[in-house]
Amino acid sequence: MKVAMLDLTEQYQGLRDEMLKALDDVMSKAHFILGDNVKKLESDVAKYSNVNHGIGVANGSDAIHIALQASGVGPGDEVIVPAFTFFATAGAVARAGATPVYADIDPRTFNIDPASIEKAVTDKTKAIVLVHLYGQMADMDAIAAVAKKHNLAVIEDAAQAIGAKYKGKTVGELGTAATYSFFPTKNLGAYGDGGMIVTNDTELAEKMRVIRVHGSKPKYHHHVLGYNSRLDELQAAVLNVKFPHLDTWIKLRREKANTYTQLLNEALKDNVVTPFIEEHNEHVFHQYTIRVQRRDELQAFLKEHGVATMIYYPKPLHLQPVFEELGYKEGDLPETEKACAEAISLPMYPELKQEQQEYVVKKIAEFYNK
Known part of the structure; x- marks a missing residue:
């Protein structure tokens, strides 16, 4: 698939x-x-x-x-x-x-x-x-x-x-x-x-x-x-x-996000951190982003099996060469730097099919259960 x-x-x-x-x-x-x-x-x-x-x-x-x-x-x-x-x-x-x-x-x-x-x-x-x-x-x-x-x-x-x-x-x-x-x-x-x-x-x-x-x-x-x-x-x-159509698409995105979260928690509770939503927030899920260990290896594995993913953002802004003159160094923003190493976004759009989501989660489970 x-x-x-x-x-x-x-x-x-x-x-x-x-x-x-x-x-x-x-x-x-x-x-x-x-x-x-x-x-x-x-x-x-x-x-x-x-x-x-x-x-x-x-x-x-x-x-x-x-x-x-x-x-x-x-x-x-x-x-x-x-x-x-x-x-x-x-x-x-x-x-x-x-x-x-x-x-x-x-x-x-x-x-x-x-x-x-x-x-x-x-x-x-x-x-x-x-x-x-x-x-x-x-x-x-x-x-x-x-x-x-x-x-x-x-x-x-x-x-x-x-x-x-x-x-x-x-x-x-x-x-x-x-x-x-x-x-x-x-x-x-x-x-x-x-x-x-x-x-x-x-x-x-x-x-x-x-x-x-x-x-x-x-x-x-x-x-x-x-x-x-x-x-x-x-x-x-x-x-x-x-x-x-925007509100309908947002509703569908939330449904896809709930499906991902349920499937991931059932299959990989100890290996994946699913999105945290503040109780007072209504999330529109432009991206469905998880935290994982061995993130780059996982991305390569998923690519081999036909699953596209995106990494937003692999290098934080304070360490970008164009801002070097500002004097920031590695370790200055620890949570940002950790997120850059762990965050990966899964396929997300209103027309995404449940069988596609099941396949994505199945392949993530395969990677961590090897």
Whole structure:
């Protein structure tokens, strides 16, 4: 049996007629930049996030960067970020001219540890960029308390967590702003790059709208240094077709996650640590990530038997060569470094079949029972 990490072909077949009609409509009207599709998606995603404003941008990386710039982050500032995440989180900080300062993670959830944030604060700290990793929201109450104490902006990197909830609150409600990625592999994915920022702050939203169009308002009048970072109308049309299905897909992901957890605990209770979910959280399972020993050997074994897996993230950000000048060394963030050696993500998508999951778990059991 072959089990892909992600298979988008079945999803497309179910949406094909509606998708082709939506794309043809865009091309027939020939309005390709910041048209009705972008406006509709901005409105719908903002409402879904229980906030007032959505700002469509070119990708999730730009979303973080623009949110930071609009929040006043620049050269000489420090921004606290997790080291166990995709490069874009810290890369956006550096592109804004600020210095990323790395915090450790909670080993149970893989999310940034509020106590580690507190230790990292200095008189140069301007903001926190947290990540709701794998689809579970971070400890927002504790993070908000640190931010309030030190007067810090809070940017939620929710690239993997659209639809996730914390104590009944959704992404975007509890920070200064939240950012989404619509990269094709995401739970709500475009057919190319795309991103969005959501916020309740009207003044901040207007700043971000100006920044995404070269800092121009009115047109050809530039008061800030902005970027060409607009969500494409064709991609917005794709996302508008997909968006009504998001909650159903999230429900299916949770069902797949429950199946994995049950099967793994029955077959491998002593060899695998399954995902921990805080009681007050609603996880959307962008990834189903476990902890194991001999992780790289397991991955190679599964590949031999047709099972795709992914390792997010094998090298922590604080030890990446591009940030060498910051002076971090191995051992500085022990929980992050341990996670980089143990975490592995299994195939996860709404159309995944139970027999495929049973095969994946059977092969993991074979590896550890050899």
